[in-house]
Amino acid sequence: MSGSRILKVAVSVPLSREFDYLPPSGESPAAPGSRVLVPFGRRQQVGVVVAHASDSDLPASKIRRAIATLDDKPLLSADDLWFVRFTSDYYHHPIGEVVAAALPALLRQGKALHPTVTVIAITDAGEGADVEALSKRAPRQAELLEILRDAGGNGVDVESLTESVPNWRRAVKPLLEKGFVTRFEASMDATDPASGEPAAPGPELNDHQRRALDAIREQPGFGAYLLDGVTGSGKTEVYLRLMRDVLGDNEQVLVLVPEIGLTPQLVSRLSSRLSVEPTILHSRLTDLARLHAWRNARSGSAKLIVGTRSAVFTPLPDVGLIVVDEEHDHSFKQQEGLRYSARDLAIARAKHCNIPIVLGSATPTLEVLQHCRTGNFRRLVLPERAGGARPPNFRLVDLSRAATSDGLSEPLLDAIKRHLCADGQVLIFLNRRGFAPTLICSSCGHVAECSRCDSRMTVHARDRQLRCHHCGAHRLLDELCSACGAAVKPLGEGTQRLEDALRGRFAAYRIERIDSDSTQKKGSIDQALALAERGDADILVGTQMLSKGHHFPKLTLVGIVNADQGLFGTDFRSGERLAQSIIQVAGRAGRENRQGEVIIQTAYPANPFWQCLIDGGYAQVSSDALAEREETRWPPFTRLALIRSAAHRQIDAHAFLDIARQRIEVQHIQHLRVLGPVNAPMARKAGRYRAQLLLQSSDRKALHAVLNSLRPTLENEPAARKVRWSIDVDPIELF
Ligand code: ADP
Ligand code: ZN
Numbered sequence: 059m060s061g062s063r064i065l066k067v068a069v070s071v072p073l074s075r076e077f078d079y080l081p082p083s084g085e086s087p088a089a090p091g092s093r094v095l096v097p098f099g100r101r102q103q104v105g106v107v108v109a110h111a112s113d114s115d116l117p118a119s120k121i122r123r124a125i126a127t128l129d130d131k132p133l134l135s136a137d138d139l140w141f142v143r144f145t146s147d148y149y150h151h152p153i154g155e156v157v158a159a160a161l162p163a164l165l166r167q168g169k170a171l172h173p174t175v176t177v178i179a180i181t182d183a184g185e186g187a188d189v190e191a192l193s194k195r196a197p198r199q200a201e202l203l204e205i206l207r208d209a210g211g212n213g214v215d216v217e218s219l220t221e222s223v224p225n226w227r228r229a230v231k232p233l234l235e236k237g238f239v240t241r242f243e244a245s246m247d248a249t250d251p252a253s254g255e256p257a258a259p260g261p262e263l264n265d266h267q268r269r270a271l272d273a274i275r276e277q278p279g280f281g282a283y284l285l286d287g288v289t290g291s292g293k294t295e296v297y298l299r300l301m302r303d304v305l306g307d308n309e310q311v312l313v314l315v316p317e318i319g320l321t322p323q324l325v326s327r328l329s330s331r332l333s334v335e336p337t338i339l340h341s342r343l344t345d346l347a348r349l350h351a352w353r354n355a356r357s358g359s360a361k362l363i364v365g366t367r368s369a370v371f372t373p374l375p376d377v378g379l380i381v382v383d384e385e386h387d388h389s390f391k392q393q394e395g396l397r398y399s400a401r402d403l404a405i406a407r408a409k410h411c412n413i414p415i416v417l418g419s420a421t422p423t424l425e426v427l428q429h430c431r432t433g434n435f436r437r438l439v440l441p442e443r444a445g446g447a448r449p450p451n452f453r454l455v456d457l458s459r460a461a462t463s464d465g466l467s468e469p470l471l472d473a474i475k476r477h478l479c480a481d482g483q484v485l486i487f488l489n490r491r492g493f494a495p496t497l498i499c500s501s502c503g504h505v506a507e508c509s510r511c512d513s514r515m516t517v518h519a520r521d522r523q524l525r526c527h528h529c530g531a532h533r534l535l536d537e538l539c540s541a542c543g544a545a546v547k548p549l550g551e552g553t554q555r556l557e558d559a560l561r562g563r564f565a566a567y568r569i570e571r572i573d574s575d576s577t578q579k580k581g582s583i584d585q586a587l588a589l590a591e592r593g594d595a596d597i598l599v600g601t602q603m604l605s606k607g608h609h610f611p612k613l614t615l616v617g618i619v620n621a622d623q624g625l626f627g628t629d630f631r632s633g634e635r636l637a638q639s640i641i642q643v644a645g646r647a648g649r650e651n652r653q654g655e656v657i658i659q660t661a662y663p664a665n666p667f668w669q670c671l672i673d674g675g676y677a678q679v680s681s682d683a684l685a686e687r688e689e690t691r692w693p694p695f696t697r698l699a700l701i702r703s704a705a706h707r708q709i710d711a712h713a714f715l716d717i718a719r720q721r722i723e724v725q726h727i728q729h730l731r732v733l734g735p736v737n738a739p740m741a742r743k744a745g746r747y748r749a750q751l752l753l754q755s756s757d758r759k760a761l762h763a764v765l766n767s768l769r770p771t772l773e774n775e776p777a778a779r780k781v782r783w784s785i786d787v788d789p790i791e792l793f
Pocket of ligand 1: 288289
């Protein structure tokens with residue numbers, strides 16, 4: 059018998075250690091990567107065995123036995139476990155919580171890899187039933203029967219049924235009684251995701267695309283590539299060729315995208331061009347659907363996996379290529395719990411698996427650009443739009459001179475008219491949803507504020523509500539000032555107000571607003587985007603949701619209503635962000651053969667940022683910004699980690715960070731700057747006071763060495779019990 063009888067188990071609790079158990083009595087130790095059910099305190103928990111050991115810090119009598127082994131074969135491979143550990147080490151986050159993030163919910167809860175589910179299916183009698191007659195008496199039953207008829211003999215599992223017909227349970231009873239449907243338990247097995255359709259041919263690559271493709275193909279094994287190309291320059295065509303190579307070798311491809319809901323075009327393009335049905339992974343899947351996708355990826359039967367950030371954890375035994383599209387997008391960084399960057403983890407994973415990774419963007423982050431300068435990554439440039447479309451013309455409108463109404467200046471309104479008359483489509487961009495960002499009293503100047511946050515309430519006129527966009531609090535819209543009783547008025551513009559103003563002026567045209575309020579309902583984003591794409595909507599009004607990756611063939615004018623918020627931002631990334639958001643939204647204009655125009659409204663037309671952006675484009679802005687960062691020693695020239703704390707009392711939030719600071723200082727680490735604690739830029743949110751401590755170093759190893767020993771120390775501090783705290787490695791928001 060081997061001496062390594064002790065199981066090192068990762069349990070999903072916020073403690074950065076593994077827990078020791080003995081195998082269930084009479085069993086040999088479950089292999090690493092398998093789940094076990096273990097006693098934890100007074101509860102039972104599902105954990106994952108991450109290693110075996112021959113001894114423990116605990117005395118033998120104190121080591122408890124696992125209750126059961128849940129998998130006869132490991133769920134996670136050695137590579138998967140490596141990745142979990144890497145993530146836990148790099149982000150200084152408890153390994154049990156990393157494992158939990160890597161597993162689909164059903165597996166986390168201890169369900170079988172191939173769970174049986176309750177299925178409802180139509181019977182022969184049901185096939186023969188007169189649905190039309192039924193629909194008169196019992197429309198719900200008829201609807202359900204119709205769905206089951208379409209599904210055929212394999213039926214529909216109850217979870218999916220709940221998705222499509224929320225109140226199916228009431229309708230199913232009489233159908234069961236009539237013998238029209240039957241209910242049984244089944245193990246839903248993987249369907250083969252091959253689409254069978256022949257692959258559609260693509261355009262012949264231009265020279266730039268070809269050079270980029272050759273450069274990536276040439277180098278075997280790991281390589282990180284930045285595909286730096288303006289919107290429409292044909293980056294996706296390059297990905298497609300690489301994917302075809304890899305799929306042809308029967309290997310897997312992982313594509314990470316910012317938001318699935320916003321990329322239906324990409325998904326359908328992949329499936330038509332590669333004749334493989336992509337396996338989609340995103341947060342809105344049902345638990346069962348997610349498990350299916352995960353299982354198919356793990357078995358290697360899913361070849362092409364397209365997903366949002368958490369898809370980076372999907373087991374991929376035969377992975378041959380990773381693509382991160384729109385590498386600059388913030389949604390790749392998780393901002394709560396395990397605060398990881400899916401892009402950065404994908405790079406680490408590609409390196410470990412010795413495969414290429416391609417990062418695509420028209421507005422690459424300075425981090426990635428700097429890696430290209432130092433030679434870690436290779437930059438491949440696609441300088442012009444493929445298919446002959448020309449770049450759009452930029453024009454500034456000086457808000458301090460031009461007359462405006464509801465935030466729209468005369469020159470912008472004129473341009474809208476002009477483009478609409480020429481049968482063009484118009485996009486009006488404002489990164490602020492709601493009707494107005496402020497409700498102000500016209501007599502005393504009192505502003506409606508959130509009672510739980512240091513922020514103003516946004517006016518949502520349609521629902522007659524005031525809402526806080528930071529904590530979700532809402533209340534009835536005040537008619538009168540709560541301070542003095544005088545009349546109040548909404549101040550400033552949100553997308554709803556722009557929509558109303560445009561409807562007033564362009565009543566004959568179809569106007570579509572796209573922001574997270576207008577797209578709450580399932581499927582509504584797809585519908586709105588399809589309208590926009592077909593050119594059926596004449597004016598699109600929206601937030602950055604509209605700026606991502608879409609191709610609107612008819613779009614010729616982009617109006618940016620208020621770009622000034624970003625000009626004077628306090629974050630060192632403000633300039634980079636502003637340039638990214640403007641270039642991204644501008645990239646929607648003139649994607650086919652018509653000349654595009656971009657109008658930017660600003661109260662500061664003389665600000666040098668604008669000339670730099672208009673004359674030199676993103677390349678100039680980013681290169682200036684890199685020089686400035688080097689001088690001021692901000693990332694990517696230094697590394698950051700942020701320790702955040704939040705508590706009901708401000709003093710507790712600070713006291714915890716004071717202790718953290720002391721624990722860091724006693725280590726006497728060289729080349730480490732510790733800034734704070736200070737209040738977070740929004741000092742109070744959802745009723746909690748927030749403070750932060752910033753760690754900065756030019757030496758990544760030094761920074762990580764500090765955090766290594768800091769995390770377990772802080773977990774044991776009594777002051778930690780009064781706060782919510784977290785460590786954010788490579789933060790992208792400094793609050
Ligand atoms: P990106 O991913 O950089 O936004 P796409 O790959 O989507 O660019 O290409 C933009 C448009 O140009 C698409 O309609 C695509 O079919 C077309 N296109 C791409 N490459 C070529 C090419 N070499 N010749 C002709 N059309 C091309
Ligand atoms: Zn609030």
